Amino acid sequence: MRLSITKKPVTAGGKLGLAVLLLTGLVLLSGCLFTPREPEKPGTGVQIDYLPKSAPANVWANLEKSLEASHAPGWEDNISLIEFRYIPDDEARDLFPPDTFIGWDRPREVTYINNFYNSGVSIVAQMVQTGFVFPPASGNEMTIEDIIYDLVVTNDADGSVVRYRGKCDVIFRLEANFWYIYEWRDLQGESDPGSGQLLNTMGVLRGTFGS
Amino acid sequence: MILLVLLFLVAGVGGISSAGAQDSDTSGAGSDTTSVSDEPEVDTANMSPLERSRYLAEQAKRSPQDEDEEPEDLGPFFQKMSNEPKAGAMANVRQYTYYGNLVTTLKFRKNSIFKNTFKWSWEEYRKQDKTVEKRDNTFAYGLGKNLPVVLSLDGAWTWSEDNTTNTAGYANLSKRDLKRFGMKANKTNFKLGFLNNIAKMSAGVTEQQSVNQNQRNDLQEGKFDAGLQTDMSIAPGVMIAGRIYGMKVAGDRALGKSTSPSSADGDTLGFGVYYKRNVLNGRVAVTRSNFNKKYLDFKKNSNGLIDTVGVAEDEKVVTELETVDAISYEMENNFNFGKFAFNTRLTRLTDDLDYSQSGVGLRQREQDVMDLSLTYASGRDSFAVSYDYLWKWDDQRYKNATENRGRQYNKARDYEFNYFRDLFRRTNLNLRYHEGLGQDLAENRHNENDKDRHQSDFSARLDRNWYNKFRATMVFAYQQIQDFNIRESRSSNNNVKDSYEVSPGYSWTISPWLSLDQSYRVYIQYTNYSFSGMEGVNRADDYNKRGNLATKVVMDPTNRLNITLRHDYNRRFSATKTVTDASGSVFYHRDLNQTISKIEMVLRFIAVPGVTLEASTYRTRDDRDTFGFQDKTTITYSGEMWVGAQVRRTWFQANPLELSAMVRKYNAFGPSVTETSSDYWEADVWLKWEF
Numbered sequence: 001m002r003l004s005i006t007k008k009p010v011t012a013g014g015k016l017g018l019a020v021l022l023l024t025g026l027v028l029l030s031g032c033l034f035t036p037r038e039p040e041k042p043g044t045g046v047q048i049d050y051l052p053k054s055a056p057a058n059v060w061a062n063l064e065k066s067l068e069a070s071h072a073p074g075w076e077d078n079i080s081l082i083e084f085r086y087i088p089d090d091e092a093r094d095l096f097p098p099d100t101f102i103g104w105d106r107p108r109e110v111t112y113i114n115n116f117y118n119s120g121v122s123i124v125a126q127m128v129q130t131g132f133v134f135p136p137a138s139g140n141e142m143t144i145e146d147i148i149y150d151l152v153v154t155n156d157a158d159g160s161v162v163r164y165r166g167k168c169d170v171i172f173r174l175e176a177n178f179w180y181i182y183e184w185r186d187l188q189g190e191s192d193p194g195s196g197q198l199l200n201t202m203g204v205l206r207g208t209f210g211s
Numbered sequence: 212m213i214l215l216v217l218l219f220l221v222a223g224v225g226g227i228s229s230a231g232a233q234d235s236d237t238s239g240a241g242s243d244t245t246s247v248s249d250e251p252e253v254d255t256a257n258m259s260p261l262e263r264s265r266y267l268a269e270q271a272k273r274s275p276q277d278e279d280e281e282p283e284d285l286g287p288f289f290q291k292m293s294n295e296p297k298a299g300a301m302a303n304v305r306q307y308t309y310y311g312n313l314v315t316t317l318k319f320r321k322n323s324i325f326k327n328t329f330k331w332s333w334e335e336y337r338k339q340d341k342t343v344e345k346r347d348n349t350f351a352y353g354l355g356k357n358l359p360v361v362l363s364l365d366g367a368w369t370w371s372e373d374n375t376t377n378t379a380g381y382a383n384l385s386k387r388d389l390k391r392f393g394m395k396a397n398k399t400n401f402k403l404g405f406l407n408n409i410a411k412m413s414a415g416v417t418e419q420q421s422v423n424q425n426q427r428n429d430l431q432e433g434k435f436d437a438g439l440q441t442d443m444s445i446a447p448g449v450m451i452a453g454r455i456y457g458m459k460v461a462g463d464r465a466l467g468k469s470t471s472p473s474s475a476d477g478d479t480l481g482f483g484v485y486y487k488r489n490v491l492n493g494r495v496a497v498t499r500s501n502f503n504k505k506y507l508d509f510k511k512n513s514n515g516l517i518d519t520v521g522v523a524e525d526e527k528v529v530t531e532l533e534t535v536d537a538i539s540y541e542m543e544n545n546f547n548f549g550k551f552a553f554n555t556r557l558t559r560l561t562d563d564l565d566y567s568q569s570g571v572g573l574r575q576r577e578q579d580v581m582d583l584s585l586t587y588a589s590g591r592d593s594f595a596v597s598y599d600y601l602w603k604w605d606d607q608r609y610k611n612a613t614e615n616r617g618r619q620y621n622k623a624r625d626y627e628f629n630y631f632r633d634l635f636r637r638t639n640l641n642l643r644y645h646e647g648l649g650q651d652l653a654e655n656r657h658n659e660n661d662k663d664r665h666q667s668d669f670s671a672r673l674d675r676n677w678y679n680k681f682r683a684t685m686v687f688a689y690q691q692i693q694d695f696n697i698r699e700s701r702s703s704n705n706n707v708k709d710s711y712e713v714s715p716g717y718s719w720t721i722s723p724w725l726s727l728d729q730s731y732r733v734y735i736q737y738t739n740y741s742f743s744g745m746e747g748v749n750r751a752d753d754y755n756k757r758g759n760l761a762t763k764v765v766m767d768p769t770n771r772l773n774i775t776l777r778h779d780y781n782r783r784f785s786a787t788k789t790v791t792d793a794s795g796s797v798f799y800h801r802d803l804n805q806t807i808s809k810i811e812m813v814l815r816f817i818a819v820p821g822v823t824l825e826a827s828t829y830r831t832r833d834d835r836d837t838f839g840f841q842d843k844t845t846i847t848y849s850g851e852m853w854v855g856a857q858v859r860r861t862w863f864q865a866n867p868l869e870l871s872a873m874v875r876k877y878n879a880f881g882p883s884v885t886e887t888s889s890d891y892w893e894a895d896v897w898l899k900w901e902f
Contacts, residue, residue: 033624034648036663039695042703042742049749050704054785054803071701072660073694090343090373091385091423114651118619118658119514135882138847139807139831140779142883145338148378153516157609157616158570160512161520167378174807176710176734177755177783187339191379197520198381198424208515 050074053178056142057134060127067125070117076110080173080180084109089186092203100207108210115209124152140174148190165190166201291318299897304888306336322355338887340376366392387421405443412437432462448488454481466507469528477502493544502535513570513609529568537562550589556582572610578603591633599625617655624648641672661697681719688712703748705741728763752788771817781807804836821860828852849881866902
C-alpha cells in the first residue's frame with residue numbers, strides 16, 4: 001500500500017500551537033531528564049583557589065591548580081570555548097598512530113583531561129620554571145614562548161611515578177571577557193633536572209588518554 | 212542448503228576497526244584499494260548494498276555508445292613519460308625549510324601507470340637547536356585493465372634524521388629508515404549465482420631500523436590479509452549482506468637490547484539487513500572482530516604509560532600479547548512522510564582489551580548511543596527537534612588484581628529545538644533552544660571526580676536583507692551553565708554562570724568599490740558560586756561586562772588596488788560581589804576597567820599581471836585600571852607590520868616552467884614579542900618544471 005500525503009492548509013495558529021506544544025514538552029522533560037545531582041557540601045580545608053582569567057599568567061597558573069587537584073572543570077574553564085588546538089612535539093607525535101593528534105580540538109582536550117584525572121593519579125605540577133615572568137596582559141592575543149613545565153604523575157594503583165617535562169609556546173586569546181588558551185604547541189622534551197634523563201612532554205599523556 | 216547459504220552470508224567483513232579492534236595498517240584488504248589508473252575507480256566496497264545496487268543499475272543502463280566514450284587504450288606498450296622536478300624554500304617564525312621533489316610518471320597500454328615520487332627536505336629551526344632531514348621515495352604501479360582483477364603494487368623508502376638539543380644541552384638523535392613493499396588486488400561486483408560479491412586481498416613486507424634516545428626499535432614483518440563481501444536482494448527494496456575479513460602478520464622485532472619474533476592475527480565477521488521501502492529506509496548491522504598481537508614493548512604501568520625508571524636494564528622490555536574482542540550493533544531508521552521526517556539511530560559498541568604484561572591488565576568498554584530527530588517544514592515555518600543520548604562506561608582489572616577497579620560512567624543527554632520562520636519578505640527569524648546534561652560517575656568511588664554539567668541556551672536571531680545592498684542582523688542569546696562537582700573534596704568551586712548577549716550588526720555595500728560592516732556586541736556574565744557563603748570557602752560571586760564595536764571598510768578604488776581598514780574598540784569591566792543589604796540589593800566592587808583599541812590596515816596592489824605587492828599593519832592600545840588595595844593604571848602598546856610581494860609566472864606552453872613566490876618581511880613589537888618573533892621573514896617560493 002502506498003501512503004499518500006493529504007495537503008491540508010496549516011494555519012499560522014496551528015503552527016504556533018505546535019511550537020508551543022514542543023516547547024511545553026521540553027520544559028516538562030527538562031524537569032526530570034536534565035536535573036543535575038545534589039552536590040556534597042565542601043569539606044573543610046579542601047579548596048581550589050582559581051585565579052580570575054584576567055591575564056594569561058592567571059590562566060596558565062589555573063592549569064597548575066587544576067592538575068594538583070585533579071579537577072577537570074578547572075582545566076576546561078581555561079581552554080578556549082571557540083577554538084583550541086594542540087600541536088605535539090615530533091617525539092610525542094611519533095610515539096602514536098599517525099592520526100592521533102590531527103584536528104586536536106577542545107572536545108579532544110576535554111576528553112583527555114577527564115580520562116587522565118579519572119585514571120587514579122596524583123599530580124605534582126610546576127607549570128613554569130622558576131624565574132619565568134609572564135609579560136603583562138595586552139591586546140586581544142598574546143603568544144608566550146618557551147614555557148617549561150614539569151609534572152610528576154604518581155599512579156595510585158601501582159605506585160609508579162612518571163615525570164614529564166617539556167618546553168612549549170602558548171597562544172592566549174581574549175574571548176568575551178576572559179583570557180583562554182587558544183593554541184598549545186609543545187616544542188621538545190626537557191631533561192630531568194636530577195638525573196639528566198630526557199623526559200617526554202604532555203603530548204604523551206594526551207596521546208594516551210585522548211581517546 | 213539454506214543453512215550453507217546463511218553461513219556464507221553471516222560471514223562478513225569490513226575493516227577491523229569498524230568494531231573497535233586495532234590495526235595500525237589500514238591499507239589492507241579490509242579497506243580501500245587505491246589505484247594509479249587514469250580512469251577514476253568507483254570503490255563500491257565502501258558503498259552500502261543499496262547504494263551499490265543503484266550504482267550497478269546505473270552502470271547497466273549505460274549504452275554501448277557510452278562505453279565507446281572511454282575506449283580501452285590499446286596503443287603501444289609504452290606510451291608516455293613525464294617528469295616534474297620542483298624545488299623550493301619556506302620560512303616562517305619557527306623554521307626554514309628547503310625542499311626538492313621529483314615526480315616521474317610512466318604510462319603504459321590499457322591505462323597502466325607507474326608513478327614514482329622522490330622528496331627531500333631540510334628543516335632548520337630558528338628558536339630551537341634542531342635540524343631535521345627527510346628523504347622519501349614512494350612508487351605505485353597500477354596494472355590498469357591488463358588483468359581481470361584490479362592489481363597494484365606500491366612501495367616506499369622513508370629515511371629521516373632529527374637532531375635536537377634541549378635547553379639542558381641533552382642532544383638526541385632520532386633516526387628512522389623504513390622500507391615497505393606491498394601488493395593489492397580486488398575484484399568487484401562479480402556474481403556467484405544470485406550473490407553479488409566483492410573480494411580484496413593485500414600482502415606486503417616492512418623493514419625498519421630506527422634509533423631514538425639510544426634505544427633501537429627495529430622490525431622485519433610480512434603481512435597478508437583478505438576479505439570478501441557478498442549481498443543479495445531478498446525482496447523489493449530489501450537486501451542482506453555479509454562480510455568476512457582475516458589478516459596475519461609475522462616477523463621479528465628488536466627493541467632496546469631485546470629481540471623476539473612478532474606476530475598478529477585478526478578476523479572480522481559482519482552481517483546486515485538494508486531496506487528502502489515506501490516511507491522507510493535504514494539498516495540493521497552486527498559486526499564482530501578479534502585481534503591478537505604479540506610484540507616487544509617497554510614496561511608500562513596500569514595507565515599504559517612507559518614506566519622504566521629504576522627498572523633493571525634487562526627488565527625494561529617485555530614480550531607483550533595484546534588481545535582485542537569487539538562487537539558492534541547498529542540500527543538506523545529514517546521515516547519520511549510528507550513534510551515530516553523522523554530519524555532514529557541506535558548503536559552499541561563493546562570491546563575488551565587485554566594485555567598479558569602491561570600493568571593495564573584487562574580493560575572493558577561499552578558505549579550506547581541513541582539519536583532521535585524530528586523535522587517538519589510547512590510554508591514559511593519549519594521546526595527541527597532532536598534528542599541525543601550517550602551512555603558509556605569503561606572498567607579495568609589491573610594486572611595481577613583480583614577485582615575490577617569499578618566502572619567509570621559517562622552519561623550525556625541533549626535536547627535541541629530550532630524554529631525558522633520567514634516573518635515577511637527578506638526577513639527571517641530563527642529561535643533556538645538547547646538543554647544538555649553531562650554526568651561523570653565513578654562506581655565504587657574509585658575516584659573523587661563525579662560531576663554534572665548542565666547547560667541551557669536560548670537564542671533569537673533576526674536577519675533582514677535589502678536587495679543584497681544592506682543586510683542587518685540582530686542576535687539575542689542567553690546561556691546558563693551549572694558546573695557541579697559532587698564530592699566534598701571538589702565541590703568548593705561549584706558555580707552557576709548566566710550569560711546574556713545582544714549583538715546588532717549590518718553590512719552595507721555603498722557602491723561597487725566601497726563596503727562597510729559594523730557590529731556591536733554587549734556581553735555580560737554573572738558567576739554565582741554555590742557555596743560562596745560557607746565558612747572556609749574563599750569564593751565570591753562576580754560579574755564581567757564587555758562592549759565591542761567592530762568596523763570594517765573595504766575599498767577597491769581601482770581594479771589593481773584593494774584597501775581594507777578595520778577598527779576594534781573594546782571596553783570591559785569586572786566586579787566582585789561584596790554585600791547584599793536587608794532589602795536584597797546586591798553591591799559589587801569594581802576590580803577592573805579596560806579599554807582596548809586596535810586599528811588595522813591591509814593593502815594589496817597588482818603591479819603587473821602575476822605580481823602583487825602587499826602590506827599590512829596594526830597597532831593596539833590597551834588601557835587597564837585595576838582597583839584593589841592599591842589602584843593601578845597601565846597602558847601598553849603592541850603592533851605589527853609586514854610588507855611583501857606575491858609572484859606567479861608560467862613560461863613555455865609545451866613544457867611549462869612555473870614560478871610561485873610569496874615573500875613577507877615581518878616586524879612586531881609588544882609586551883610578549885620576543886627577539887625571534889620581532890623580526891623575521893615569511894616565505895614560500897618554488898620553481899616547477901614539467902617535461
